Amino acid sequence: MKAGLITVGDExxxxxxxxxxxxxxxxxLAEIGVGVVAKLSVGDTLTDxxxxxxxxxxxxxxxxxxGGLGPTKDDVTKKALADYFESEMVFSQDTFDRITxxxxxxxxxxxxxxxxxCYLPAxxxxxxxxxxxxxxxxxxxxxxxxxxxxGVPHEMKYIMTYGVLPRLAxxxxxxxxxxxxxxxxxxxxxxxxxxxxxxxEQDVNIAYLPSIGQVRLRLSKMGNDATLVESxxxxxxxSISTIIRPxxxxxxxxxxxxxxxQMLLEKNLTLATAESCTGGxxxxxxxxVAGSSGYYQGSVIAYSNEIKSSVLGVSxxxxxxxxAVSEQTVREMVQGVLALIKxxxxxxxxGIAGPGGGSDEKxxxxxxIAVGDRERIVSKRFLFxxxxxxxxxxxxxxxxxxxxxxxxxx
Amino acid sequence: MKAGLITVGDExxxxxxxxxxxxxxxxxLAEIGVGVVAKLSVGDTLTDxxxxxxxxxxxxxxxxxxGGLGPTKDDVTKKALADYFESEMVFSQDTFDRITxxxxxxxxxxxxxxxxxCYLPAxxxxxxxxxxxxxxxxxxxxxxxxxxxxGVPHEMKYIMTYGVLPRLAxxxxxxxxxxxxxxxxxxxxxxxxxxxxxxxEQDVNIAYLPSIGQVRLRLSKMGNDATLVESxxxxxxxSISTIIRPxxxxxxxxxxxxxxxQMLLEKNLTLATAESCTGGxxxxxxxxVAGSSGYYQGSVIAYSNEIKSSVLGVSxxxxxxxxAVSEQTVREMVQGVLALIKxxxxxxxxGIAGPGGGSDEKxxxxxxIAVGDRERIVSKRFLFxxxxxxxxxxxxxxxxxxxxxxxxxx
Numbered sequence: 001m002k003a004g005l006i007t008v009g010d011e012x013x014x015x016x017x018x019x020x021x022x023x024x025x026x027x028x029l030a031e032i033g034v035g036v037v038a039k040l041s042v043g044d045t046l047t048d049x050x051x052x053x054x055x056x057x058x059x060x061x062x063x064x065x066x067g068g069l070g071p072t073k074d075d076v077t078k079k080a081l082a083d084y085f086e087s088e089m090v091f092s093q094d095t096f097d098r099i100t101x102x103x104x105x106x107x108x109x110x111x112x113x114x115x116x117x118c119y120l121p122a123x124x125x126x127x128x129x130x131x132x133x134x135x136x137x138x139x140x141x142x143x144x145x146x147x148x149x150x151g152v153p154h155e156m157k158y159i160m161t162y163g164v165l166p167r168l169a170x171x172x173x174x175x176x177x178x179x180x181x182x183x184x185x186x187x188x189x190x191x192x193x194x195x196x197x198x199x200x201e202q203d204v205n206i207a208y209l210p211s212i213g214q215v216r217l218r219l220s221k222m223g224n225d226a227t228l229v230e231s232x233x234x235x236x237x238x239s240i241s242t243i244i245r246p247x248x249x250x251x252x253x254x255x256x257x258x259x260x261x262q263m264l265l266e267k268n269l270t271l272a273t274a275e276s277c278t279g280g281x282x283x284x285x286x287x288x289v290a291g292s293s294g295y296y297q298g299s300v301i302a303y304s305n306e307i308k309s310s311v312l313g314v315s316x317x318x319x320x321x322x323x324a325v326s327e328q329t330v331r332e333m334v335q336g337v338l339a340l341i342k343x344x345x346x347x348x349x350x351g352i353a354g355p356g357g358g359s360d361e362k363x364x365x366x367x368x369i370a371v372g373d374r375e376r377i378v379s380k381r382f383l384f385x386x387x388x389x390x391x392x393x394x395x396x397x398x399x400x401x402x403x404x405x406x407x408x409x410x
Numbered sequence: 411m412k413a414g415l416i417t418v419g420d421e422x423x424x425x426x427x428x429x430x431x432x433x434x435x436x437x438x439l440a441e442i443g444v445g446v447v448a449k450l451s452v453g454d455t456l457t458d459x460x461x462x463x464x465x466x467x468x469x470x471x472x473x474x475x476x477g478g479l480g481p482t483k484d485d486v487t488k489k490a491l492a493d494y495f496e497s498e499m500v501f502s503q504d505t506f507d508r509i510t511x512x513x514x515x516x517x518x519x520x521x522x523x524x525x526x527x528c529y530l531p532a533x534x535x536x537x538x539x540x541x542x543x544x545x546x547x548x549x550x551x552x553x554x555x556x557x558x559x560x561g562v563p564h565e566m567k568y569i570m571t572y573g574v575l576p577r578l579a580x581x582x583x584x585x586x587x588x589x590x591x592x593x594x595x596x597x598x599x600x601x602x603x604x605x606x607x608x609x610x611e612q613d614v615n616i617a618y619l620p621s622i623g624q625v626r627l628r629l630s631k632m633g634n635d636a637t638l639v640e641s642x643x644x645x646x647x648x649s650i651s652t653i654i655r656p657x658x659x660x661x662x663x664x665x666x667x668x669x670x671x672q673m674l675l676e677k678n679l680t681l682a683t684a685e686s687c688t689g690g691x692x693x694x695x696x697x698x699v700a701g702s703s704g705y706y707q708g709s710v711i712a713y714s715n716e717i718k719s720s721v722l723g724v725s726x727x728x729x730x731x732x733x734a735v736s737e738q739t740v741r742e743m744v745q746g747v748l749a750l751i752k753x754x755x756x757x758x759x760x761g762i763a764g765p766g767g768g769s770d771e772k773x774x775x776x777x778x779i780a781v782g783d784r785e786r787i788v789s790k791r792f793l794f795x796x797x798x799x800x801x802x803x804x805x806x807x808x809x810x811x812x813x814x815x816x817x818x819x820x
Contacts (some may be wrong), residue, residue, distance in 0.1 A: 013446040015437030016617060018430050022451075027425030036423040038458060041432075041449035048448060048469075055465060059458075207426060273711075279697025280690030283711050287689025290765050290798055292713075298721070299711035301683075301693050307708040307751060341717060355700050388700055 001172045003029050004056030005039040008049060008068035008077050009151055012041045021066050021156055032165060033174025033222055034062070044068055049080035053146075061144055062168065064160075067151030069117075069134035078121065078137075081148060085139050087123035092135075095126065099133045124148075127163035131155040136163055177233045178220035180209075181240060183247040184256050185401035188215050191247070195240050202236040212390060213397030214256065249404055256400050257285045263407045264295040264345070271403075272341035273299040274312055274333040276324065277351035277367060282396040297343050302333070308350075312336030325350050325362055327379050330370035334377050345406070347371050347399050351382075353391045365391055369399045371406045378406055411582050413439050414466030415449040418459060418478035418487050419561055422451045431476050431566055442575060443584025443632055444472070454478055459490035463556075471554055472578065474570075477561030479527075479544035488531065488547075491558060495549050497533035502545075505536065509543045534558075537573035541565040546573050587643045588630035590619075591650060593657040594666050595811035598625050601657070605650050612646040622800060623807030624666065659814055666810050667695045673817045674705040674755070681813075682751035683709040684722055684743040686734065687761035687777060692806040707753050712743070718760075722746030735760050735772055737789050740780035744787050755816070757781050757809050761792075763801045775801055779809045781816045788816055 005022050012019050019041060026036045037059045042048035049068070056063045068077030082089050096118040103110055117134055120126065127136030127147070134150045136159040149159045183191065188210045199206065202219075209216040219236045223229040241248060249259045264271055275282050283299040286292055302308040305324050309316055313336040314329055322328045333348035351367030358364035364386050370379040380402065384394040415432050422429050429451060436446045447469045452458035459478070466473045478487030492499050506528040513520055527544055530536065537546030537557070544560045546569040559569045593601065598620045609616065612629075619626040629646045633639040651658060659669045674681055685692050693709040696702055710721050715734050718724040723746040724739055732738045743758035761777030768774035774796050780789040790812065794804040 012433070013436055013449065014440050015433040015435070015446075016619070018428065018433045020428050023422070023425040023428045025425070026423055030424050036425075037453065038462075039423065039449075039451040043447065051465070052448075055461070209426075275690075278694075279702070279706075280685075280693025280709060280711070281697075283690025283713075284688075284694050284802075287691075287711075287713065288799060288802070292689070296689075296713050298713040298717040299690060299709075300721075301690070301697075301709035301711065303693075303697065303703055303706050303708040311708070311710075311750060340721060389698060392694075392698070 001034045001062065001168065001174070002037045002060045003034050003062045003064055003168075004037055004060035006049070006052045006056060006063060006065045007039070007041045007151065008044060008065060009041075010043045012067075013043050021151065021153055024153070024157065025064060025066075025160060028160060028165060029064075029168070031176050031178065032169040033172045033176045034168055044076050046076055046080050046083070049077060050084055053080070053084050057141075057144060063144075063146040064164065065146065065148040066156050069148065069150045077148060078119075081124070081137065081139065081146075082121040085121060085123050085141055085146075087121040087139075089119040090122045092118050092120050092126060095120065095135055098128075098135075102133060127159055129155055129159055131158045138163070138167075173224060174222055175224060175226045175229050176220065176222045177226075177229045178218055179233055179237045180252050181217040181219070181237060181244075181248055182214065182250045182252075182254055182256075183217070183244060184214045184249050184404070185398060186215065186244075186247045191215055191217070191244060194243050198239045198243060202239060203232055204236045206236075212393045213401065246405075249401075255289075256397065256404070257289050260400050260403050260407065261286070261289050261292055261295060263404065267407065267410065269345055269407075269410075270295055270297050270343040272297050272337045272343040272346045273399075274337040274346065274348040275299060275301045276303060276308070276333075276349060277353045278349050278392050278395050278399075279303060279353075281392050282347065282349060282399055285396050285400065297341050300337055300340065308333065312340065323362070325352055325366055325368055327368055327370075327381065330368040331372070331377050331379055334370045334372045338372075338374060345371070345373050345403070347403055349395050349399050351384075351391065351395055353395075354386060354388045367391070367395045367398075369395065369402055371399070371402045373410075378402065411444045411472065411578065411584070412447045412470045413444050413472045413474055413578075414447055414470035416459070416462045416466060416473060416475045417449070417451045417561065418454060418475060419451075420453045422477075423453050431561065431563055434563070434567065435474060435476075435570060438570060438575060439474075439578070440630075441586050441588065442579040443582045443586045444578055454486050456486055456490050456493070459487060460494055463490070463494050467551075467554060473554075473556040474574065475556065475558040476566050479558065479560045487558060488529075491534070491547065491549065491556070492531040495531060495533050495551055495556075497531040497549075499529040500532045502528050502530050502536060505530065505545055508538075512543060537569055539565055539569055541568045548573070548577075583634060584632050585634060585636045585639050586630065586632045587636075587639045588628055589643050589647050590662050591627040591629070591647065591654075591658055592624065592660045592662075592664055592666075593627070593654060594624045594659050594814065595808060596625065596654075596657045601625055601627065601654060604653050608649045608653060612649060613642055614646040616646075622803040623811065656815075659811075665699075666807065666814070667699050670810050670814050670817065671696070671699050671702055671705060673814065677817065677820065679755055679817075679820075680705055680707050680753040682707050682747045682753040682756045683809075684747040684756060684758040685709060685711045686713060686718070686743075686759060687763045688759050688802050688805050688809075689713060689763075691802050692757065692759060692809055695806050695810065707751050710747055710750065718743065722750065733772070735762055735776055735778055737778055737780075737791065740778040740789055741782070741787050744780045744782045748782075748784060755781070755783050755813070757813055759805050759809050761794075761801065761805055763798045763805075764796060765798060777801070777805045777808075779805065779812055781809070781812045783820075788812065 124137035132155040308314040314332040354364035365384040534547035542565040712718040724742040764774035775794040
């Protein structure tokens with residue numbers, strides 16, 4: 001089964017917004033075995049929409065449209081659909097009642113424009129939109145299908161998830177299975193080299209999806225036999241996991257910050273941080289996890305050397321002789337923050353984020369990270385990039401990766 | 411002049427990547443008066459590319475294509491172009507020499523596939539790509555133009571900036587001017603209400619571009635007379651600025667965090683922060699600015715109440731009677747961090763980011779923010795949203811906005 005996507009709206013064509021809807025739709029369609037043959041974005045004009053419908057009807061079995069369903073007069077999608085499917089517009093009392101209820105709750109007055117939204121092509125089956133006013137519309141013509149949805153992302157996602165994807169999954173004969181292996185602290189090419197020998201034996205598609213300090217490996221397979229497809233993916237996951245086990249922190253939607261948080265909770269340990277070059281980003285990653293107050297106590301961001309000595313107790317001798325970006329400094333930062341915040345574990349980072357502050361001996365991108373408790377401190381030097389923001393993010397991810405490895409050994 | 415965009419590549423159709431190229435292209439084309447009539451994404455097949463070319467040639471004066479120029483065999487864009495323009499492929503010695511030099515520098519061995527990249531349609535004018543191996547190609551047919559570029563964003567941007575946009579600007583008779591007013595601490599609808607009376611007198615297009623805690627107002631105008639267009643935009647900027655002056659922190663590419671940093675530098679003041687609910691995000695915003703170590707000293711992230719009292723000296727009585735999310739707590743946090751880090755100014759925040767921790771009296775999204783020096787502390791209560799990450803970001807932006815207003819008065 002093949003799908004064609006049409007997004008309608010001038011705001012896409014002038015570059016005011018990035019169209020994230022279509023990649024969301026494409027990846028969710030892929031999961032139920034529906035391939036996207038083309039994506040088209042056109043403005044709010046009847047001619048362009050109709051021309052798009054012609055092209056997509058020829059190429060695909062199902063057309064998914066978003067946008068152009070709002071109450072303002074420049075939204076002409078509905079008119080284009082009524083013309084295209086030679087269907088008169090009828091007033092939908094159900095839709096009117098639903099919109100009225102929403103507006104009463106929000107204390108908004110219904111206008112004529114809102115009433116206009118309730119006229120829908122008679123041939124359309126209404127698909128409920130619990131997230132907004134404009135409903136989805138499902139129309140069949142010559143054995144092919146079309147679904148029109150609002151362009152607001154969370155409304156589109158609701159209609160797709162509850163109205164469209166289940167319908168299409170029931171029609172599709174293809175089975176798609178995927179599993180994503182999530183790694184941290186190792187690069188894409190290093191992983192590729194390690195797993196290359198086993199890949200030839202695995203009958204799956206593999207995609208490397210790298211982000212800063214992390215790589216996701218997506219293994220997928222399409223076929224007609226669900227049991228077979230699943231066992232092929234499972235076997236590949238098992239083979240690859242065996243080889244790169246120390247670098248894997250989770251699967252699918254797991255995140256590194258959730259994973260280390262879970263490890264701390266399970267081991268009943270508390271955490272503090274002492275940050276210099278990351279300037280709060282490490283703490284932000286940790287505290288972006290709901291429930292992080294269960295293990296995370298706080299941080300000292302020692303952006304100046306004065307704070308490193310006065311608040312964290314890094315010795316003046318260390319700062320003078322080794323410098324703020326040194327192994328001894330990050331080790332003393334761990335000791336200092338453990339004493340101050342009284343947690344079981346602490347992480348510290350100090351580095352040169354850039355663009356200024358680099359030297360021949362310690363160029364921009366040089367970072368020291370330490371992780372430790374009262375008995376043992378592990379420290380490591382890194383050389384990241386020349387870019388300030390990327391260095392900050394690399395440092396935070398590698399610090400969490402070092403914490404992960406430290407906790408495994410505890 | 412009208413443009414049609416075609417992006418080629420299976421990775422877009424399976425939703426593996428979000429197509430940010432086309433919105434970048436669209437917004438840069440708009441600036442030189444070229445409107446985009448449609449955007450099409452197709453897979454790496456001859457038929458689909460050719461059909462796309464047919465459609466776009468009919469609708470537009472210039473087709474801009476990205477993707478499908480890599481050395482691997484599934485990239486067929488070049489073949490499609492040669493067929494479409496009935497042009498044989500010829501070997502480009504210039505391109506070969508350039509690629510050879512790049513590869514020698516990187517220590518990579520040239521393969522037959524790379525040599526293949528140097529065969530280009532004879533009718534194409536080569537546009538240099540200093541960011542990668544595949545050059546841009548510019549072809550004319552029947553008074554209309556086509557330019558094909560690699561899909562790698564920084565390569566496309568280079569070719570567009572130096573090769574394509576100047577050519578199109580020279581052809582275009584339209585002049586486009588824009589100015590963006592940047593505001594913080596006020597919502598989109600409040601701004602709209604304030605400036606509505608003056609908008610009728612202004613002959614410009616206005617776009618409200620809201621982000622968390624900030625609104626950008628883009629005023630633009632297209633016309634044939636550069637002086638006239640510029641004076642119309644300038645006049646609108648002046649009229650609107652007069653009305654919403656207290657909410658404006660800058661223009662065009664200015665950021666709030668840079669702006670407050672600049673104010674601190676000019677007034678020769680140092681800053682510290684004490685964060686609870688933002689968990690480091692406020693410090694991260696401040697330190698994302700290069701050179702922020704010139705005024706920012708550090709922060710205490712007091713995620714637990716123990717740290718609020720032991721490190722920041724918030725009194726146990728305040729925490730017991732008023733709670734951690736209270737006016738008195740954030741005021742004592744300012745005093746505590748000023749004493750500890752010894753800066754001129756401090757900001758503190760304490761709130762309930764969610765999803766847990768809310769009550770009837772203090773629901774999720776309740777946040778107290780204080781800004782002060784040794785003489786004066788300003789504090790304010792906010793109620794943001796139910797979403798943890800959005801609350802964190804709102805709090806940080808409003809904290810910087812309060813700092814901005816505090817510094818104006820100093």
